[in-house]
Amino acid sequence: MRSVAVGAALLCCAAAAGAGGPSVAALGRELFFDASLSASGRLACATCHDPHHAYGPPDGRAVQPGGAALRTMGLRAVPALRYTLRHTPVWSKQYQASAVERVTETDSVPVGGFDWDGRFNSLHDQAASPLLSPLEMGNASIEAVVSTLRRAPYAGQFRELFGARIFADAPAAFGAALQALERFELDDASFHPYSSRYDAFLDGKAMLSAAEVRGLGLFNDPLKGNCSACHTSTPGADGSHPLFTDFGFAALGVPRNGEIPANKDPEYFDMGLCGPLRTDLAARRHWCGLFKTPTLRNAATRRVFFHNGRVHTLRDAVRFYAERDRQPERYDDLPVALRGNVDHIDVPLNRRPGDAPTLSAADIDDLVAFIATLSDADVEQ
Amino acid sequence: MLMSGCVALAGCTTGSRNAVPAPPPLRHVFIIMLENQDYKDTFGSSTQDPYLMNTLRPMGAQLTQYFATGHQSLDNYIALISGQPSSLQTQGDCERYKDFQMSGLTADGLAIGDGCVYPASVKTLANQLESAGYSWKGYMEDMGNDPSRESESCGHPALGDLDRTQNPQAPSAAVPMGDQYAARHDPFVYFHAIIDTPRCATQVVRLEQLSTDLAQSASTPNLAFITPNLCHDGHDGDGSGAPGRGCVNGEPGGLRSADEFLKTWVPRILASPAYQRDGLLIITFDESNAASVTTGKDSVSGMKMTRAVFAGAACCNQQNGPNVTRPAIIDFPVDEQEFYRLELTGIGGDRIGAVLLSPFIKSGTVSEVPYNHYALLRSVEDLFGLGHLGYAAQPGLAPFGPDVYTRH
Numbered sequence: 037m038r039s040v041a042v043g044a045a046l047l048c049c050a051a052a053a054g055a056g057g058p059s060v061a062a063l064g065r066e067l068f069f070d071a072s073l074s075a076s077g078r079l080a081c082a083t084c085h086d087p088h089h090a091y092g093p094p095d096g097r098a099v100q101p102g103g104a105a106l107r108t109m110g111l112r113a114v115p116a117l118r119y120t121l122r123h124t125p126v127w128s129k130q131y132q133a134s135a136v137e138r139v140t141e142t143d144s145v146p147v148g149g150f151d152w153d154g155r156f157n158s159l160h161d162q163a164a165s166p167l168l169s170p171l172e173m174g175n176a177s178i179e180a181v182v183s184t185l186r187r188a189p190y191a192g193q194f195r196e197l198f199g200a201r202i203f204a205d206a207p208a209a210f211g212a213a214l215q216a217l218e219r220f221e222l223d224d225a226s227f228h229p230y231s232s233r234y235d236a237f238l239d240g241k242a243m244l245s246a247a248e249v250r251g252l253g254l255f256n257d258p259l260k261g262n263c264s265a266c267h268t269s270t271p272g273a274d275g276s277h278p279l280f281t282d283f284g285f286a287a288l289g290v291p292r293n294g295e296i297p298a299n300k301d302p303e304y305f306d307m308g309l310c311g312p313l314r315t316d317l318a319a320r321r322h323w324c325g326l327f328k329t330p331t332l333r334n335a336a337t338r339r340v341f342f343h344n345g346r347v348h349t350l351r352d353a354v355r356f357y358a359e360r361d362r363q364p365e366r367y368d369d370l371p372v373a374l375r376g377n378v379d380h381i382d383v384p385l386n387r388r389p390g391d392a393p394t395l396s397a398a399d400i401d402d403l404v405a406f407i408a409t410l411s412d413a414d415v416e417q
Numbered sequence: 418m419l420m421s422g423c424v425a426l427a428g429c430t431t432g433s434r435n436a437v438p439a440p441p442p443l444r445h446v447f448i449i450m451l452e453n454q455d456y457k458d459t460f461g462s463s464t465q466d467p468y469l470m471n472t473l474r475p476m477g478a479q480l481t482q483y484f485a486t487g488h489q490s491l492d493n494y495i496a497l498i499s500g501q502p503s504s505l506q507t508q509g510d511c512e513r514y515k516d517f518q519m520s521g522l523t524a525d526g527l528a529i530g531d532g533c534v535y536p537a538s539v540k541t542l543a544n545q546l547e548s549a550g551y552s553w554k555g556y557m558e559d560m561g562n563d564p565s566r567e568s569e570s571c572g573h574p575a576l577g578d579l580d581r582t583q584n585p586q587a588p589s590a591a592v593p594m595g596d597q598y599a600a601r602h603d604p605f606v607y608f609h610a611i612i613d614t615p616r617c618a619t620q621v622v623r624l625e626q627l628s629t630d631l632a633q634s635a636s637t638p639n640l641a642f643i644t645p646n647l648c649h650d651g652h653d654g655d656g657s658g659a660p661g662r663g664c665v666n667g668e669p670g671g672l673r674s675a676d677e678f679l680k681t682w683v684p685r686i687l688a689s690p691a692y693q694r695d696g697l698l699i700i701t702f703d704e705s706n707a708a709s710v711t712t713g714k715d716s717v718s719g720m721k722m723t724r725a726v727f728a729g730a731a732c733c734n735q736q737n738g739p740n741v742t743r744p745a746i747i748d749f750p751v752d753e754q755e756f757y758r759l760e761l762t763g764i765g766g767d768r769i770g771a772v773l774l775s776p777f778i779k780s781g782t783v784s785e786v787p788y789n790h791y792a793l794l795r796s797v798e799d800l801f802g803l804g805h806l807g808y809a810a811q812p813g814l815a816p817f818g819p820d821v822y823t824r825h
Binding site: 121122123124125126127128129130131132133134135136137139140141142143144147148159222264265268270272273274276282376377378380381 | 452453454488489512564565566567568572575578579581583584585586587588589590591592595647651652653654655656661662663664665670671706708710723725727747749750751752753754755757759
């Protein structure tokens with residue numbers, strides 16, 4: 037019987053460091069901030085996942101430059117890494133034994149995995165992708181990465197943690213680097229500070245303004261914003277503060293973004309779960325256009341929204357939900373035959389032509405005010 | 418017999434009992450609730466449950482005409498511990514965990530209204546047992562694996578919230594084993610008579626506790642209600658092991674995983690002092706999954722329609738109750754061109770079957786007497802000399818008799 041459990045494999049090397057020695061997570065920090073690990077020598081993980089921006093993009097570019105000369109542009113907006121990494125489940129789609137329940141449980145959507153399309157089930161798998169992608173850090177091979185690691189100032193820590201001959205085995209050294217990155221991302225407190233005003237509000241240490249309270253109400257109201265249906269907003273059963281995502285997938289019908297160079301090709305469509313970056317679900321055409329729900333923590337500090345970065349302000353992002361079907365670019369980031377996959381069921385995306393939007397301009401202001409309370413104290417505005 | 422348990426309980430009656438032989442002196446009842454399998458599969462065509470079919474079934478009694486009482490899930494569990502029939506919300510599995518708004522009671526003690534969590538005046542088998550001095554526990558697999566999802570005891574959503582346990586949670590770094598607890602398979606948390614008391618936290622517990630409790634007869638509750646997780650109860654996965662058709666943690670699910678669960682836990686129960694002295698183990702399912710699913714064009718709207726029809730077969734003169742009608746049609750929108758239609762033809766949950774093991778049951782027993790979840794409730798109530806709740810008091814409803822207790 038095969039079963040999936042996360043975490044067991046991650047323990048193998050943590051014990052290798054003796055008390056007082058370097059930790060795998062500390063080594064991972066070195067790697068995360070090391071621009072020499074890119075072909076250009078100018079791109080670290082932290083360049084795109086900027087800790088001053090909740091480990092999200094540092095600017096408003098829809099996609100970030102990469103490659104050996106930093107002249108190739110990525111395909112998707114950079115997701116923020118704060119809060120979600122420890123809690124992201126492996127990718128799954130519930131398969132009910134009952135055919136009727138498979139039909140009627142319309143709330144059962146694909147969930148989890150890392151990246152916008154959930155194609156990585158662990159952070160160590162995910163970390164290999166940017167290191168080797170020609171659109172990102174652009175290393176030519178595993179051996180190229182390991183060659184850099186061998187010369188890095190922290191090479192001694194590497195040997196201490198993983199063995200004196202670790203660099204003699206390039207795949208093993210590369211795997212160790214991925215593990216170190218994973219441990220840093222999972223363990224470092226900077227990934228989950230819970231320092232927002234909303235966190236303080238939940239702890240009874242801050243008040244929300246009238247507009248923010250109204251916004252919270254709209255956020256949770258299943259007939260108005262209905263945001264909390266996917267962006268969970270209530271504390272957990274153990275009092276833990278909410279993550280503002282349920283890790284589920286949705287097809288929102290965000291318009292095509294001409295800022296992405298790849299989109300100049302009219303035949304190119306980034307369809308999330310069904311590809312082309314993700315390859316194992318290409319046949320599941322009804323999942324084309326579905327992307328993973330991001331956390332809304334620190335959303336107010338971002339300048340790029342949705343998987344394709346089409347929207348650049350939080351207000352416009354909220355307005356999109358309220359007014360989507362009044363826009364002329366009706367789901368034009370999907371092939372015509374697949375536009376039926378776009379969500380028309382869930383409020384506020386269930387409006388029909390001629391219907392008034394569920395959210396007024398004042399409502400949108402209030403929602404923006406509330407979402408701004410989710411910004412951590414240390415994040416640059 | 419202890420009859421005092423009925424005195425203060427709404428919806429409880431002692432006046433409708435038939436003249437049936439006194440049941441055997443069973444004092445420890447174990448119920449394992451599996452999910453969504455049809456009798457013809459479980460006891461017929463499936464090859465995924467050899468332990469249930471070839472080991473357990475010959476050891477005790479097979480009830481060939483045992484029927485579920487509703488579709489799609491939760492209403493069966495609620496019927497089984499309270500005698501309350503389906504409501505519009507419970508037959509839809511209560512995606513939002515909200516109070517049952519009760520406008521009154523029928524003459525036979527059935528709550529009139531709609532919603533999920535019954536008011537404190539509506540009692541359950543657990544309340545009856547407590548009132549009569551007996552003990553009970555619900556053992557819920559995976560409950561609290563993710564403590565932010567639900568508490569590790571008496572786990573349920575906050576009132577008014579979406580039920581986040583409707584969908585299983587796959588493993589993550591924070592929750593390496595995942596969390597496939599489903600509140601809708603834990604009937605105790607749908608009654609204020611339970612959740613509003615401190616006893617819910619002590620009596621509705623994680624499955625692991627069962628191992629400890631089985632060690633001695635004194636620590637084994639008189640009623641042990643056991644709910645596997647969404648994989649091990651057969652709800653998820655088809656058992657084939659095929660990619661995309663398993664549980665969210667990669668196990669095959671279906672009857673195969675249910676059978677594995679039984680293989681793990683039934684020997685522990687059967688070896689316990691409580692079972693060996695005066696135990697009864699009941700293995701059954703909440704409902705059948707036998708339905709016709711067809712796709713076509715709706716003649717009215719012209720939209721594409723996927724139509725799922727449950728026959729809703731019932732036994733034992735099962736009644737609709739005050740809150741639902743049959744046939745019923747429930748539509749689920751998909752998009753502008755398509756919708757799903759669920760049709761519930763009859764009030765029952767179709768034929769599921771059951772296997773009962775006990776020192777008071779001869780091996781190889783087969784009963785073709787019709788029973789359902791209300792009859793099971795009535796049977797347990799009779800074992801402990803309790804009154805009958807809700808439809809367990811239905812005139813003419815037969816509890817388990819000599820056809821089942823063949824060594825008495």
